[in-house]
Structures are given as structure tokens and as C-alpha cells.
Amino acid sequence: MAPSISTNPLLSLLLFSFLLSLSIFHPLTTAQPLYQNCETALNYTSNSTYASNLKTLLASLPSNASRNNGFYNTTVGTNQDPVYGLVLCRGDVTPARCQSCVDEAINMIKWVCSNSKIASIWYAHCQLRYSDKRFFSLMEDAGKITLYNTARINNPTQFAPFLNDLLSNLSNRAANDPSLGMFATEKTKFMGSQDVYGLVQCTRDLSMNDCSSCLEGALRYLMGCCSSYIGARVLTTSCNLRFELYYFYTDSDSDSGPTPAPPAAPNPTFKGKKGKKSRVVAIGLAVTFVGLVLLGCCIFHLLRRRRKPQEARKQQSPHSFLNNLGVTNTDLLNIDICGGSPGENQELPFIDFGTIQHSTNNFSFENKLGQGGFGAVYKGVLADGKEIAVKRLSIGSSQGLKEFKNEVILISKLQHKNLVRLVFYCMEKEEKLLIYEYMPNKSLDFFLFDQIKRAQLTWRIRHNIVNGIARGLLYLHEDSCLKVIHRDLKASNVLLDYEMNPKISDFGLARTFRENHSEANTNKVIGTYGYMAPEYAMDGLFSVKSDVFSFGVLLIEILSGRKNSRSYLAENAQSLLAYAWRLWCDGKVMELLDPVLIDSCPMDEVLRFVHIGFLCIQEDATDRPTMSSVVLMLGSKSMTLPHPTEPPLYEGKRKVISEQSPSNAKTSSNEVVISEVEPR
Incomplete structure (x- = not known):
């Protein structure tokens, strides 16, 4: 057993002295960062060339940023262990405030990201970044950081499109008007009375197109998570945007504003008093740190006693x-x-x-x-x-x-x-x-079947979702040693990541086959109404073509913005598939499409996707294409498509034991469930 650290007075004294020195020499900044990101996978040593280059680079940033309208990037050590650094001040702050913010950022990043070769930090007035890899002029918006006020807006349904328009207009101005330096702000009124303030900004090493793309991605992310709050911001290393219901930036024609001014020099009359107060604060911090670390040592000692059984479990293989x-x-x-x-x-x-x-x-x-x-x-x-x-x-x-x-x-x-x-x-x-x-954008149905949110599903996003689902199914059907039949593909089982990329989830009804088997039969038909292939719903027969049918239904839903459900059948006296087929036969497919797509998508491509959807939902399973053919058809504009036969337009002739999959009862968008796995 390891000796108890708390019973060693010499060690405790050393700890106290060490932490006291840390608290005295640690910079007491006047503001806390909004967020910092320190890559711990790559580190440098204190006496290395990289450390020397980084020290030189950081020292050059404050004055150069203030002299260059708040933006500066540079490289130190071009031959050995180069360091690339960039700093951006908010476009409305004064040079003095910019330099002060960068100084604070440097002090903090050296403290919280010590020995990290890659680090970023964001403050209200500036952001700083350095790396051992060149990143200048490269748009990077992965790993978005979101900060928001938890209070809700009173009229979220009306506010969402209003907010989208405000920030979209600002993004267009920042990206396309060179005189603005990729920074734009605006004040406007919501419903004629509520002031709303918006701000967007890109790092000025980006091209106009990259700035526009970065802000577009940040806005899409903000609208997906935070459009119902009274304030929010999205931070990335290449751009950021923010909205509030209060005035948080400074007008371009004013030197003052609601943002706090940089700290003034202490008044000589109160200098001694303030110095005494600072020492008291430093001592208080030191005592607090000592108490916390000693407590941590005790906890560490207790945890060590559990380490061996923990490590044994960590090495456990799937077999055991x-x-x-x-x-x-x-x-x-x-x-x-x-x-x-x-x-x-x-x-x-x-x-x-x-x-x-x-x-x-x-x-x-x-x-x-x-x-x-x-x-x-x-x-x-x-x-x-x-x-x-x-x-x-x-x-x-x-x-x-x-x-x-x-x-x-x-x-x-x-x-x-x-x-x-x-x-x-x-x-x-x-x-x-x-x-x-974790999938932050929930599931596809969260957007697709919402009258407001589905406007965020542009043609580009829907195109990407369709292709992603198809590739995922192709992997399950053909690219693994076992054929995996999902059996419950639907909009709620397609999750969306930060970039709205699709991820097939919820394998609660999944079944597997050996390579030399292609179909199976079950006496217990479980699935979701509207997505089940007719041979499965009526006879319990399922195969890869059952998933192809579900994919076809989902494709029609994605293009139309409508759900093939019992409620649609009750309200319209016909299923969505019957309605779509009638429009196809009458040459009126345009009436099927989601209105938000009409003016923003290439119609020949959309009509081709509709055609592929009908091929997938043909009544006879042998007529349906495989997923490999579907992926090929989706990616080719020259491939001739066969004429589809009529889809099933009837109610099932056999009672379905459960029309709701196990995870459908008030489920999370991140849920994944595995059902039986039986090699056939």
C-alpha cells in the first residue's frame, strides 16, 4: 500500500511552498477567457527550440495586432520546429483595448496550455491561436464552441427565421464587402419593439468564399441549437458570430460603448490600499489551492487502491x-x-x-x-x-x-x-x-417534419444526407463479412452530427446473415408503419431489399418534407406513396417537392432522386435495385434509369404485432439499440 501523503509534514510543507509560489507568480488577469483548447497529444519541452520559437512569436503579437487593425499572423522558426501564430481582435475595439486583450490571452494560454504545441483561446475582445502546422488561409470550423443565455425567447417560432435573416445578411456583408475587414454588426427590431444585436467576424487571412462558408456553417449550427434563446454565440478558429437582446459592441463611429474599457492605471492615492488587497487575495488563493491539492492527494491515494482491479477490467477483451x-x-x-x-x-x-x-x-x-x-x-x-x-x-x-x-x-x-x-x-x-x-443536431425528423426547422435543410444538406444514408446501408449490406439488415430505417433513426452529416442508428431490429444467405422469415413482424416493405409486413419475409424499400420511402420524405404515416393517410385519404405515384403518373412531380427547395435546387437532379426513390419502393422486391446500384445511380447523371413499377398502395393484409420499434417510445435522438443477432 502506498504511504499516506497527508501524514508526511515535510511533503505537505513543500506542497504549500510550491503552490504559494504558483499563486504569486500566476498572472491575475482582469478577465476570464470564454474558452480555451489545448491539444495535449503533442507537447514540447521547456528548453526546446519550439519553446524558444513560441516565446518569440507570442512576444510579437500584442503590438503588431494593435498596429494592424486587430489582425496579425506570423511564423517563427521556418527551418526547425516552426511555430505559426495568429491573433484577431474584435473589429470594434480600440488598438489599446486590442493590445490589452492579447496580453491577457498570452498570459493565460501560457498558463493553461503550458507545453502544448497546439492551442487556441477566445476572449470577448480577441482570440489567439498557435500551432506547429501551418494553418494560415485555411478555413477550419470543426469543433464549434457554443455559448448561450439559458433564458428563452418569448416567440421562438417567429424569432428563428428573423434571426436567420439577420445573421445571414451580416455574413454576406462581412464576406463580400472588403471595406468591412470581414467584420459586421447590426441592430434591428424584432416584431417592431425588441432590439436585437448581431455580430459576425472572420479571420482576415481567409478568402471571401471561405469566410462565407465558415459563417454559413456557424449560423447553421447556431440555428440548430440556440435560436430559441435570448442570446448565443458560436466560436471557431476561423470565424465567429453572436446575437444578443442588448447592446454588446461599439459603434464604428464611437470610441465608447457598453463594453468595459481597459483597466486604468491605479490612482496614486489608493495605490497602497490596492497593493495590500492584492496580497490578501494572493494569500487567500494560495491557502485555497493548498487545501484543494491536499484533498486531491487524499483522493488520489484512495483511487490508487482501486487501480489494479480497474486496470484489469480495462484490459478485458470482448470475449471475456x-x-x-x-x-x-x-x-x-x-x-x-x-x-x-x-x-x-x-x-x-x-x-x-x-x-x-x-x-x-x-x-x-x-x-x-x-x-x-x-x-x-x-x-x-x-x-x-x-x-x-x-x-x-x-x-x-x-x-x-x-x-x-x-x-x-x-x-x-x-x-x-x-x-x-x-x-x-x-x-x-x-x-x-x-x-x-454525441449527436448534437438530434435526428433527421427533428428538422424534416417541422414547418420552421426544415428550412435549414437546404438542397446541399439533403443531398449529403441521402448519399450518406445510402453509403451506410451499402456498408451494412455488402462491405462487411456479415450482411446486416437494419429493418427499421426511418427519419428518426438517422442522427445528425455538428456538420449535419447523417449517422444511421438504432439497430434494435437488426438481423445478420452469412454471405451465402440473402433472406429470412419471421413469425413476429415488428417495425414502423409506412417504412416496412410489403413482403415483410404481410409474410414476415425480410432481406436487403427490405432496407432498400425503407430507403426509398425515406428518400421521398426527404424530397417532399412530408411523413408517410397513418396521420398523413387519415388526413389525405391516401398514403404519401400513393400521392407521390399519382403525381408521377400525371407528370406533376414538382407538386411533390418541399416548397423550400423549389428555388434553390437543380431540378434535373431532384427529379432524378425522385425517380430513384420510386425504383426503391417497387412492390416486387426483385425489381428493386441493390444499395450498390442505388449509390451508383445517385452519383451518376448519365446513367439511364429503368421505368419504375407501381409501389404498394394498400393497407397490410396481416396484423403487425408492433408498429412501433422498441426505441420509439419517447426516445433520444442519440439512441442505438441492438436486437437479435442470428447468423443464418
Whole structure:
């Protein structure tokens, strides 16, 4: 057992002295950063060439930024260990305020990102970035940071399009008017009375097109997450935008404004008093730090006692993990789903329960995303800032345990950019958790079937979503050693990441086949009305062509903005497929399209997508194309398409046991459930 640190007075004294020196020499900045990002994977040593180059670069930034209208980028050490740096001050601040902000940013980034080769930091008035790789003139908007006021706007339905117009106009001005220096602000009134202030800005090394693209992506992200709040901002390394209901920037024709001025020099009359106050603050901070670190040492000592069993679990392979769950089908475990050599993809990353409990705020109601097929789903944030979706198996759920086993078998080995990804698992005592990448834009139906939000689904975004879903299905059907039939493809099971890229999720009804099998039959038909192929709904027969049918329905929905549901049937006396087919036969396909697409999409391409959709929903499964043919047809403008036959336009002749998939009951957009996995 390790000795107790708290019982060693000499060590405690050393700790106290060390932390006291840290608190005295640590810069007491006048403002806190909005956000900082320190890449810990690449580090430099204190006496290295990189450290020397970085020191020189940082020293050059404040004065040069203030002399160059708030923007400056430079390189130090072009031959060995080069450092690339960039600083941008907000376009409305004075040179003095700009220099003051950059000074603060440098002091803080040296403190919080010490020894990191790549780092970024954002303040209200400036942002700073450095790297060991050249990034000048490259638009980078991945890893968007969002800050928002949690209070809600009173009229969100009317406010969303108003806000979109405001920030879109500002983005166009900033990107296309050279005289503005890629910075624009505007004040306008919402519903004739409420003042709304907007601001957008790009780093000035970008081209006009890149600035426009960066702001467009940031705006799309803001509208997806924060359009119902009374204020929000999106930060990236290449651009940022913000709106508020109060005046937060300075007019271009004024030297003053609501933003606090840089700190003035101390009044000599109060100099001694302020110095005494600073020393008291420093001592108070030192004592606080000492107490926290000693507490941390005690916690560390206790955690070390648990390290060995924890590490043993971390090394657990899927074989032993699944055996603990009662999975004995070693033949299935040995199948290489991803197409690599045997033995690859066998390590399943473990994470301890305490970490997940902390990341979800002890599985609080506020973090709950929904209720899935075998338990609740929560949002979590790990210590490094990584967002996750956590599925927690309901204790005592036999059906949930079965799905949990199958999900570990299947999803842990499926690796494709258009499938949701499993990142960790946890199994401690009665707790069983699966941890997935978090999808911030929820699911496709959240946008597609909302009268306001679907305007955000431009033709470019819908085109990308359709192609992504098709490629994901192709991987499941043909590019893995097992044929995986999803059986429940629909808009709510397509998740959207930060960039609105699609990820197929919720494998609650998934079934698998060997390569020499292509179809199977079940006595228990479970699925979602409107998406099930007729041979499955009536006879329980499913195959890859069943998924092709669901894809065709989903494609018609994406193009029309309408849902093929019972409610549509009740309201219109016909299904969406029947309505679409009638328009096709009458040569009136334009009436099928979502009105928001009419003026913004290439009609020949849209009509081709409609044609492909009808080929996928033909009644006879043998007439439907495979997903490999679908992907080829979607990507080719010259390929001649066959004429489709009539889709099924009738009600099912056989009772469907469950028209709602297990995860459809108040489910999270991040939910993924695995049902039976049976090699045939």
C-alpha cells in the first residue's frame, strides 16, 4: 500500500511552498477567457527550440495586432520546429483595448496550455491561436464552441427565421464587402419593439468564399441549437458570430460603448490600499489551492487502491466481457465484421462507472435525452470536453440485457462514418452502460417534419444526407463479412452530427446473415408503419431489399418534407406513396417537392432522386435495385434509369404485432439499440 501523503509534514510543507509560489507568480488577469483548447497529444519541452520559437512569436503579437487593425499572423522558426501564430481582435475595439486583450490571452494560454504545441483561446475582445502546422488561409470550423443565455425567447417560432435573416445578411456583408475587414454588426427590431444585436467576424487571412462558408456553417449550427434563446454565440478558429437582446459592441463611429474599457492605471492615492488587497487575495488563493491539492492527494491515494482491479477490467477483451454477460456464441465473436484480419478490432475500450456518473451529473433529469428500448439515455461531458451519449441498462431488464449483449457484438465492430459509433462500455456490479458519440443536431425528423426547422435543410444538406444514408446501408449490406439488415430505417433513426452529416442508428431490429444467405422469415413482424416493405409486413419475409424499400420511402420524405404515416393517410385519404405515384403518373412531380427547395435546387437532379426513390419502393422486391446500384445511380447523371413499377398502395393484409420499434417510445435522438443477432 502506498504511504499516506497527508501524514508526511515535510511533503505537505513543500506542497504549500510550491503552490504559494504558483499563486504569486500566476498572472491575475482582469478577465476570464470564454474558452480555451489545448491539444495535449503533442507537447514540447521547456528548453526546446519550439519553446524558444513560441516565446518569440507570442512576444510579437500584442503590438503588431494593435498596429494592424486587430489582425496579425506570423511564423517563427521556418527551418526547425516552426511555430505559426495568429491573433484577431474584435473589429470594434480600440488598438489599446486590442493590445490589452492579447496580453491577457498570452498570459493565460501560457498558463493553461503550458507545453502544448497546439492551442487556441477566445476572449470577448480577441482570440489567439498557435500551432506547429501551418494553418494560415485555411478555413477550419470543426469543433464549434457554443455559448448561450439559458433564458428563452418569448416567440421562438417567429424569432428563428428573423434571426436567420439577420445573421445571414451580416455574413454576406462581412464576406463580400472588403471595406468591412470581414467584420459586421447590426441592430434591428424584432416584431417592431425588441432590439436585437448581431455580430459576425472572420479571420482576415481567409478568402471571401471561405469566410462565407465558415459563417454559413456557424449560423447553421447556431440555428440548430440556440435560436430559441435570448442570446448565443458560436466560436471557431476561423470565424465567429453572436446575437444578443442588448447592446454588446461599439459603434464604428464611437470610441465608447457598453463594453468595459481597459483597466486604468491605479490612482496614486489608493495605490497602497490596492497593493495590500492584492496580497490578501494572493494569500487567500494560495491557502485555497493548498487545501484543494491536499484533498486531491487524499483522493488520489484512495483511487490508487482501486487501480489494479480497474486496470484489469480495462484490459478485458470482448470475449471475456461478453462471456460475463452470458454470450457463448464464440463463432459469432470471431467473425471479422469490419473486413480486417482476424484478431483486429477486438479491444473494447472500458470506462469506469464513476467517470460516467460524473459526466452525466449523476444521471440527472436535466441530462436525460430520452427513454430507449432497454433503458434511459443521457448526455455526458467527459473531463476533456468530449460530449457523449450514455445508454444505461435498466437493472433487472431481461430483454434489455439481451439487446445489450447483441449491441456489443455488432456495433463495437461496425466502423463506418455514416453509422453511429460506440466509444466506450462500462460494466460494474449491476450497472451496464454503452457510450456513444454525441449527436448534437438530434435526428433527421427533428428538422424534416417541422414547418420552421426544415428550412435549414437546404438542397446541399439533403443531398449529403441521402448519399450518406445510402453509403451506410451499402456498408451494412455488402462491405462487411456479415450482411446486416437494419429493418427499421426511418427519419428518426438517422442522427445528425455538428456538420449535419447523417449517422444511421438504432439497430434494435437488426438481423445478420452469412454471405451465402440473402433472406429470412419471421413469425413476429415488428417495425414502423409506412417504412416496412410489403413482403415483410404481410409474410414476415425480410432481406436487403427490405432496407432498400425503407430507403426509398425515406428518400421521398426527404424530397417532399412530408411523413408517410397513418396521420398523413387519415388526413389525405391516401398514403404519401400513393400521392407521390399519382403525381408521377400525371407528370406533376414538382407538386411533390418541399416548397423550400423549389428555388434553390437543380431540378434535373431532384427529379432524378425522385425517380430513384420510386425504383426503391417497387412492390416486387426483385425489381428493386441493390444499395450498390442505388449509390451508383445517385452519383451518376448519365446513367439511364429503368421505368419504375407501381409501389404498394394498400393497407397490410396481416396484423403487425408492433408498429412501433422498441426505441420509439419517447426516445433520444442519440439512441442505438441492438436486437437479435442470428447468423443464418
